[in-house]
Amino acid sequence: MAANPMHQFQVYKIGPEIKLGDIDLSFTNASLFMLLSALSICLFLYFGSKQKNIIPGRLQLIAELFYNFIAKMISDTAGSKAKPYFPFIFTLFMFVLLCNMIGMLPYSFTVTSHIIVTLVMALFIFIAVTIIGFIKHGFKYLSIFVPKGVPVVLLPLITIIEIISYLSRPVSLSVRLFANMMAGHTMLKVFGSFVISLGLLGGWLPLSFSVALTGLEILVAFLQAYVFAILTCIYLNDALNLHH
Amino acid sequence: MEDRDFKTRLKIAKKDLQKTSLDENNKRGLFMGSAFRLGTELVAAVVVGTIIGFILDNWFDTKPWFIITFFFLGVIAGILNVIRVAKNMQKKD
Numbered sequence: 001m002a003a004n005p006m007h008q009f010q011v012y013k014i015g016p017e018i019k020l021g022d023i024d025l026s027f028t029n030a031s032l033f034m035l036l037s038a039l040s041i042c043l044f045l046y047f048g049s050k051q052k053n054i055i056p057g058r059l060q061l062i063a064e065l066f067y068n069f070i071a072k073m074i075s076d077t078a079g080s081k082a083k084p085y086f087p088f089i090f091t092l093f094m095f096v097l098l099c100n101m102i103g104m105l106p107y108s109f110t111v112t113s114h115i116i117v118t119l120v121m122a123l124f125i126f127i128a129v130t131i132i133g134f135i136k137h138g139f140k141y142l143s144i145f146v147p148k149g150v151p152v153v154l155l156p157l158i159t160i161i162e163i164i165s166y167l168s169r170p171v172s173l174s175v176r177l178f179a180n181m182m183a184g185h186t187m188l189k190v191f192g193s194f195v196i197s198l199g200l201l202g203g204w205l206p207l208s209f210s211v212a213l214t215g216l217e218i219l220v221a222f223l224q225a226y227v228f229a230i231l232t233c234i235y236l237n238d239a240l241n242l243h244h
Numbered sequence: 245m246e247d248r249d250f251k252t253r254l255k256i257a258k259k260d261l262q263k264t265s266l267d268e269n270n271k272r273g274l275f276m277g278s279a280f281r282l283g284t285e286l287v288a289a290v291v292v293g294t295i296i297g298f299i300l301d302n303w304f305d306t307k308p309w310f311i312i313t314f315f316f317l318g319v320i321a322g323i324l325n326v327i328r329v330a331k332n333m334q335k336k337d
Contacts, residue, residue, distance in 0.1 A: 052250040053250070054253055064257075068257065157317075160317055161320050162321075164289055164292055164293045164296065164314075164317055165289055165321040165322075165324060165325050167292045167296070168285070168289040168292040168325070169288075171288040172281075172284040172285050175287070176281070176284040179284070180280070224280070227281060231281070
C-alpha cells in the first residue's frame with residue numbers, strides 16, 4: 001500500500017459551501033490551519049506578554065526572544081527608518097513560521113506548501129513596497145531602474161534587465177517558500193511509505209532517514225520564515241533608502 | 245515596583261538593539277538564508293523574463309522573437325541578481 005505522496009496537499013471543504021456570487025468562500029482545511037496558526041500566535045503573545053516580570057518565565061522569554069530577533073534583523077538590514085514597519089514584518093514572520101511549524105505536526109496541513117498562499121503574501125509585499133517607494137521618493141523612485149555609471153548606449157538594455165529583476169522579486173519570494181515546503185513534505189511522505197513497503201526487515205534505513213529529514217524540515221521551516229522576513233526587510237530598505 | 249524593573253530592562257534591551265554587531269550564530273543564519281536565496285533568484289528572473297516575452301508576443305503577433313530575446317534578458321537579469329546577492333554577502337563579511 002503506497003499512499004500518494006501528494007495526497008497531503010489536497011484542499012477540501014469543511015462544513016457547508018459558501019458562495020458569494022461566483023467566488024467560492026467555503027471554509028477549507030487550508031483556512032482552518034491558517035486560523036489555527038493565527039490563533040496560536042495571538043494566544044502565545046498574549047500570555048507571553050501578560051506578566052511583565054523582571055526575570056521572565058518560559059513563555060515571556062520566548063516571546064521576548066522573537067521580538068528581539070526581528071527588531072535586530074530590521075535594524076541590521078533596513079536601518080532605523082524601517083522601525084514603523086516592525087509590526088508588519090513581525091506578523092509576517094510569525095505567521096509564516098507558525099504555518100510551517102504546524103505543518104510539521106502529523107495529520108496537519110501545510111498552508112505554505114500552496115503557491116497561491118505564498119504568492120498572495122509576496123505580491124502584497126511587492127505592491128506595498130513599490131507604493132512606499134513612490135510615496136517616499138516620488139518619481140525619483142524610478143531611478144532604481146537606472147544604475148549609475150552605465151554608458152548611454154547600454155542604458156535601454158540595462159533598464160529592461162533591471163525591470164525584469166525587479167519584477168522577479170515576488171516570484172522568487174513566493175516560489176522559494178512554496179517549493180521548499182512542498183519538496184520537504186513530499187520527501188517525508190515518500191520515505192514514510194518506504195518504511196511501510198520494506199517492512200520489518202528493510203524498513204529501518206528509511207526510518208532513520210525519515211527521522212533525520214524531520215529535523216532538517218524543522219530547520220527549513222524556521223529558515224524559510226526567516227528568509228521571507230529578511231527579504232521583505234531588504235526590499236523595504238531599497239524603497240526607503242534609495243541607493244543602488 | 246515590578247513594572248519599573250521591567251522598564252529598566254526594556255531600556256537596556258533597547259540600547260542593545262542599537263548596537264549593530266552581529267554575533268557568530270546570527271551570521272551563520274544570515275549566510276544560510278543567502279544561500280537559499282541565490283538559487284531561486286536565478287530561476288525567478290528567467291521565468292519572469294520569459295513570461296514578459298510571451299505576453300509581448302501575444303500582443304504584437306511576433307512569435308517567437310520577443311520570447312527569445314526576453315528569455316536571454318531574463319537570464320542576464322538572473323545572473324545579475326545572483327552577483328548582487330553574492331557581493332552583499334562578501335561585504336557583510
